[in-house]
Amino acid sequence: xxxxxxxxxxxxxxxxxxxxxxxxxxxFNIDSLAVGTTENPDISRMTIVVExxxxxxxxxxxxxxxxxxxxxxxKIIPEDSVTRExxxxxxxxxxxxxxxxxxxxxxxxxxxxxxSQKSLTIELTGDKDKIAAFEELLRPFGIKELxxxxxxxVNRGANTIKIEEEV
Amino acid sequence: xxxxxxxxxxxxxxxxxxxxxxxxxxGAILPVYDALNYSKIKHILTRSEQAAxxxxxxxxxxxxxxxxxxxxxxxxxxxxxxxxxTAYMDSIPIIAITGQVxxxxxxxxxxxxxxxxxxxxxxxxxxxxxKDANDIPRIVKEAFYIASxxxxxxxxxxxxxxxxxxxxxxxxxxxxxxxxxxxxxxxHSLQISxxxxxxxxxxxxxxxAGGGINSAGAEEELMQLAEKTxxxxxxxxxxxxxxxxxxxLHMGMIGMHGIPAANKTVTEADLxxxxxxxxxxxxxxxxxxxxxxxxxxxxxxxxxxIGKNIQAHIPIVGDVKQILGEIVKKVEHKVPSAxxxxxxxxxxxxxxxxxxxxxxxxxxxIEIIRQLSNKTKGKAxxxxxxxxxxxxxxxxxxxxxxxxxxxxxxxxxxxxxLPAAIGAQMAKKDExxxxxxxxxxxxxxxxxxxxxxxxxxxxxxVLFNNSGLGLVRQLQEFYCDKRYNQVYFSFVPDFIxxxxxxxxKAMRIQKQSEISDAIDSLISHEGPFLLECILDINExxxxxxxxxxxxxxxxxx
Numbered sequence: 001x002x003x004x005x006x007x008x009x010x011x012x013x014x015x016x017x018x019x020x021x022x023x024x025x026x027x028f029n030i031d032s033l034a035v036g037t038t039e040n041p042d043i044s045r046m047t048i049v050v051e052x053x054x055x056x057x058x059x060x061x062x063x064x065x066x067x068x069x070x071x072x073x074x075k076i077i078p079e080d081s082v083t084r085e086x087x088x089x090x091x092x093x094x095x096x097x098x099x100x101x102x103x104x105x106x107x108x109x110x111x112x113x114x115x116s117q118k119s120l121t122i123e124l125t126g127d128k129d130k131i132a133a134f135e136e137l138l139r140p141f142g143i144k145e146l147x148x149x150x151x152x153x154v155n156r157g158a159n160t161i162k163i164e165e166e167v
Numbered sequence: 168x169x170x171x172x173x174x175x176x177x178x179x180x181x182x183x184x185x186x187x188x189x190x191x192x193x194g195a196i197l198p199v200y201d202a203l204n205y206s207k208i209k210h211i212l213t214r215s216e217q218a219a220x221x222x223x224x225x226x227x228x229x230x231x232x233x234x235x236x237x238x239x240x241x242x243x244x245x246x247x248x249x250x251x252x253t254a255y256m257d258s259i260p261i262i263a264i265t266g267q268v269x270x271x272x273x274x275x276x277x278x279x280x281x282x283x284x285x286x287x288x289x290x291x292x293x294x295x296x297x298k299d300a301n302d303i304p305r306i307v308k309e310a311f312y313i314a315s316x317x318x319x320x321x322x323x324x325x326x327x328x329x330x331x332x333x334x335x336x337x338x339x340x341x342x343x344x345x346x347x348x349x350x351x352x353x354x355h356s357l358q359i360s361x362x363x364x365x366x367x368x369x370x371x372x373x374x375x376a377g378g379g380i381n382s383a384g385a386e387e388e389l390m391q392l393a394e395k396t397x398x399x400x401x402x403x404x405x406x407x408x409x410x411x412x413x414x415x416l417h418m419g420m421i422g423m424h425g426i427p428a429a430n431k432t433v434t435e436a437d438l439x440x441x442x443x444x445x446x447x448x449x450x451x452x453x454x455x456x457x458x459x460x461x462x463x464x465x466x467x468x469x470x471x472x473i474g475k476n477i478q479a480h481i482p483i484v485g486d487v488k489q490i491l492g493e494i495v496k497k498v499e500h501k502v503p504s505a506x507x508x509x510x511x512x513x514x515x516x517x518x519x520x521x522x523x524x525x526x527x528x529x530x531x532x533i534e535i536i537r538q539l540s541n542k543t544k545g546k547a548x549x550x551x552x553x554x555x556x557x558x559x560x561x562x563x564x565x566x567x568x569x570x571x572x573x574x575x576x577x578x579x580x581x582x583x584x585l586p587a588a589i590g591a592q593m594a595k596k597d598e599x600x601x602x603x604x605x606x607x608x609x610x611x612x613x614x615x616x617x618x619x620x621x622x623x624x625x626x627x628x629v630l631f632n633n634s635g636l637g638l639v640r641q642l643q644e645f646y647c648d649k650r651y652n653q654v655y656f657s658f659v660p661d662f663i664x665x666x667x668x669x670x671x672k673a674m675r676i677q678k679q680s681e682i683s684d685a686i687d688s689l690i691s692h693e694g695p696f697l698l699e700c701i702l703d704i705n706e707x708x709x710x711x712x713x714x715x716x717x718x719x720x721x722x723x724x
Contacts, residue, residue, distance in 0.1 A: 010347060014296070018288055025289050054475070062471035068313060071347045134437040162345060 003029055003057045004076040004083060004153050006161045007046040010069040011037055018067055019046065028052065028060050032085075032150035043071065043163070047152045074155045074161045083153040086125045088113070089135070092142035093120040101141060108134050119144060169334040172300035174200035176264070177206045179307035182339050185235050187211055188225065188264075189219040189244075193239020196266025198331035203443030211593065211622060213701035214614040216243050218586035220250020221612070223261045225587030227254075227572050229548060230594035231384070233314050234261040238270055241279030244325075248287060249580060251321045251440065256431045256577025257288040257405060258382060260319035262310050263287075263571060269329035271296060284325050292320030293348075300333035312343050313521040317350025318469040319382055350468065354485035354493065358687050362440070362464045362481050369462070371440035371506045372398045375421065378405025378576070379443015379467065379487045386410070388491035389442065397501045398440070401429040401495050404561055406443070412545060412565035418510060422450040423712045424558040427724040428513035430712075432457050434719035435509070440464045443487040446476040447577065455637045456717020466490050528678065530700050532556065532631055535682055539601070539629065542686050547599040548591050549574065552584040552608025555637040556629075558708045560603050571690040585628070589615060592624040599627065599690070606632040606659060606667035616669035616680040619695050627689050628671070633704040634659045641707045643689040645722075646714075655704070675699040 009015050023030050031049035036046045050060050057075070064073045076083070083123060093101050098120060105112060105122050108130065114121035124134055128151070135146070155161060170178070176199060180188070189211045192200045203210055213219040216238040217433050223234030244265040254261045267273070268280045284296045293313050295306050303326075310322040364374060380389050386409055393400050393416050400410045401652075406539050410417055416488045419426030421433055433439060439461045444450065446465075451457040457477060457557040465472075465479035466487050473482040536559050539547075543568040551557040551574040566572050573591055575583040607629055619626040640654040666673035672692055676685045676699070689698045709723030 014284065017285065021288050059471065059475065062473075066469070066471055068345060068348045 001051070001053055002125060003050050003052070004078075005048045005050060005061065005064075006074045006076055006153060007048060007064060007070060008038070008072040008100050008161070008163060009044050009046060009063060010071065011042050011044040012069060015044070015069045019064070022063055022067065023060075026063055027057070028056060032148075034150035034152050047150065049151050064105055071163050072161065076155070080159075081153050081155050083127050084125055085148055085151045086123065087131055087135075087146060087148040088121060088123055089138060089143060090119050090121045090145040091138050092118065093143055094118055095121075097141060101138070104134075104137050110134065138139065168257065170337050171198060171202065171331065171364050172303050172326070172333050172335060173202040173298075173331040175300065175303045175335055175337050176307065177202045177208065178337060178446055179304050180208060181206060183233070183307065183311045183552045184234075188235045188237050189213055189222040189226070189590065191219055191239070191243060192236030192241045193266060194238035195205040195268055195328045196237065196243070198328060199237065199264070199266065199326065211589070213586060213589075213620065214701070215612070216246035217249050217582070218589075218612050218615045218618065220247045220261065220263060221253065221580075221586035222593070222618075223263075223589030224250060224254045224259045225550060225573055225589070227259050227261055228587070229570055229591040231570065232415050232594075233311055234259070234590060235264065235564060236261060237264045239266040239279065240283075241281045243279075244281055245286070251323065252290040252323040253575050253578045253580040253583060255292070257321050257575065258378065259321070260314040261321045262314055263321060263323040265323065265325050266331070267296065267325045267327040267628050270327045270662040271329065273312070273327065284323065286324045287323050290321075291323050294323040294325070296325045297327065297330050299323055300330045300335045303330075303335070304337060309343055309525075310339055313345075317348075332560065339413075351470065352486045352489065352564065354466070354483045354490035356493070356661055358481055358483045359490060359493045360497060361458050362483060363494050364464060365438060365464060365480070365481060366396060366398075366440065366498050367618070370504070371436050372396070372438040373418070373432050373436040374398050374400045375433065375439055375441045375444055376402045376406040376409040377442060377444025378403065380406055380409035383443060383468070383486055384492055384569070385443065385488035386569045388488055388495060392496045392498065395495060395500055396498050397507055399432055399501050399507065401433055403447065404574065404576045407561055408566040408569045413567055415511070418514065419557070420717060423452065423718070424708050425712075425718060426562060426564065426711065427710055427721055428510070428516065430710075430718040430721060430724070431513050432510050433461075434717065435545045436461045438462050438464070440466070442466045442491060443468075445469070445472045448476070448626040451477060452712050452718035453715055456719070459717075469564055483492055499621060530677060530679060530702055531660065532559050532700070532702055533563050533704060535629070535681065535686075536603075537562055538589050538682050538686050540564045542690055543599060543601075547571070547601050550584040550588040550591060550593060550600065550602045552602075552604040552611075553579045553581045554605040554608055555641070555706065555708050556603050556605045556631040557713060558638070581608040584608065584699035585612050585615045585626075586618075589622070589624060589627045590617050592619070592626055593622070593639050601627040601629060603629045604631065605637060606630060606634060607636045608660070609693050615663070616666065616695070625692075625694050627695070628666075629689070630662060630697060630699045632659070632662060633702040635704045637702075637704055637706065638708060640704060641711070642653065645711070646705070662699045671695045671697045673697040673699065674702065677701045
């Protein structure tokens with residue numbers, strides 16, 4: 001089972017290593033991890049996809065909360081949220097393959113970001129299923145390289161995952 | 168007026184009411200030791216950095232205050248590591264201050280450089296590498312707050328040499344703002360009511376008191392709850408002293424080497440009230456076999472302990488002192504029941520245990536502990552190392568006060584007891600501190616006898632000398648089919664001469680009939696004293712629960 005956690009942390013050196021260290025020490029598996037600053041430059045958000053059952057996810061949440069640099073840990077509910085990931089895929093593409101690949105890219109609303117004699121690099125944004133389907137369709141052409149950012153997520157509607165305003 | 172970072176550090180420690188620092192100087196921490204010259208804080212120079220960390224931990228456990236230790240960068244810092252990890256596993260509040268190479272050369276592998284914040288991240292509650300001297304007062308204040316609140320634990324502060332030499336305007340902050348650290352103190356009132364209801368309904372309840380009772384100072388609330396409801400009390404190793412061993416409701420320690428009466432009571436119970444215990448593996452044995460008929464009320468300050476090892480029916484997160492106090496108000500008075508009779512009958516079995524198997528030719532370690540317990544009326548502060556002697560002490564010394572059994576429970580650190588005794592004696596100058604040790608553990612930090620003598624500390628040592636590693640030998644007997652390996656010392660020093668060279672008074676006994684007089688000598692001697700007791704290495708610790716067995720299945724129980 002995969003669970004997405006949205007983790008607000010102090011934007012300080014060493015925080016990423018504390019969190020990575022916690023996962024390895026306690027034997028938790030990270031599927032993906034994406035980090036960036038938030039609307040408040042003092043705070044970073046880590047979106048972590050964890051592999052494990054309910055017990056493991058509970059422990060991950062509690063152990064993360066014990067870190068002084070971790071401000072808030074929230075579980076992302078798939079139905080109530082939008083999740084996205086960005087991938088860059090470099091595909092084998094000589095001149096007579098190119099148009100077919102471009103057609104597939106168009107269907108997925110992906111964009112071509114680089115072209116060479118023998119390759120095409122395509123950028124796609126989407127959720128996990130869309131990216132998997134796209135990857136599957138491109139595979140027969142020969143994927144030379146695939147780079148993904150890891151999942152990021154945001155709640156639907158006006159709900160936010162923020163820290164309570166300091167009084 | 169501007170002062171240096173090092174002076175700011177010392178001043179901050181003074182504001183935090185630090186009286187003693189245990190440490191060892193070196194290059195990168197020179198500015199701090201220089202600043203210490205002008206402070207009323209007393210520095211205790213140990214003989215290794217590891218001992219400084221253990222001494223700080225012993226001091227913290229006995230006094231209830233934060234213990235402070237200090238070392239230089241590199242090997243100084245890495246030598247502290249075992250002490251820090253020991254404190255972490257037993258939730259002991261200590262501050263470890265390490266010197267660091269200057270910020271301009273961090274990462275360049277210069278002389279005595281080591282990434283100590285990286286190394287200790289997994290077993291500190293939090294740690295800091297100070298990069299700006301202006302942060303020193305705030306960081307020290309935060310460190311003390313983090314170490315001593317919530318679930319206590321060690322905090323490390325790494326101070327680069329150039330930062331220690333930078334001049335700043337000193338201002339100690341009044342408030343702490345840590346948005347990522349807000350321990351939950353007050354227990355959920357609905358959960359407390361549910362717990363009280365369950366206690367009222369239960370017929371065979373038992374309280375399992377953990378180290379949290381000692382660290383929270385919750386012994387009175389525990390006593391009130393036990394007496395009001397007539398519920399028998401077992402303790403974990405860390406919970407020893409939380410409930411007086413001479414009380415009729417006291418059942419003894421549970422776990423791998425637990426008292427049979429205690430292990431059986433828990434197994435038969437229909438309700439276990441775990442107070443300040445993390446259900447450690449050595450406490451519960453096989454998880455499925457732990458209190459199989461019981462509902463579990465789990466009270467702990469650390470939310471991450473709830474459901475980690477044992478699933479609780481009623482978890483309550485918060486300060487165990489506050490929560491027990493609330494529960495006491497809500498539970499009904501009860502009179503002793505058939506359950507109490509059953510528990511008492513189990514206890515009688517223990518008292519009737521035959522001690523006659525030891526002839527006068529062979530010392531019985533249990534008899535030594537019993538006499539020590541009787542002659543000190545259970546009131547001495549006992550530190551231990553790790554091994555057979557530790558288990559016998561836990562089983563047979565009748566501790567009646569909290570914070571008097573000082574032992575490395577979670578990490579099981581050999582070499583802990585003597586430096587911890589030094590810290591303990593600094594905290595309680597007028598109390599009797601006895602380190603009970605084996606010859607294996609003693610040889611790990613015996614140089615600390617010098618620290619004791621140098622500081623006029625009348626530390627007593629009871630050395631169980633079996634010329635080997637008794638508890639490891641026992642494990643090899645059971646798990647390696649008696650293929651003993653590396654558990655016998657072919658050379659053992661003359662501990663009497665050794666102790667005497669450290670200005671300890673020393674005495675050796677080998678017979679049962681010598682025990683009484685020897686312990687009298689130890690107790691009545693005003694200065695440091697070492698009593699060496701020659702034991703047979705085949706003396707096993709019983710009962711013993713084998714790996715993967717429930718705690719009611721005991722060998723020798």
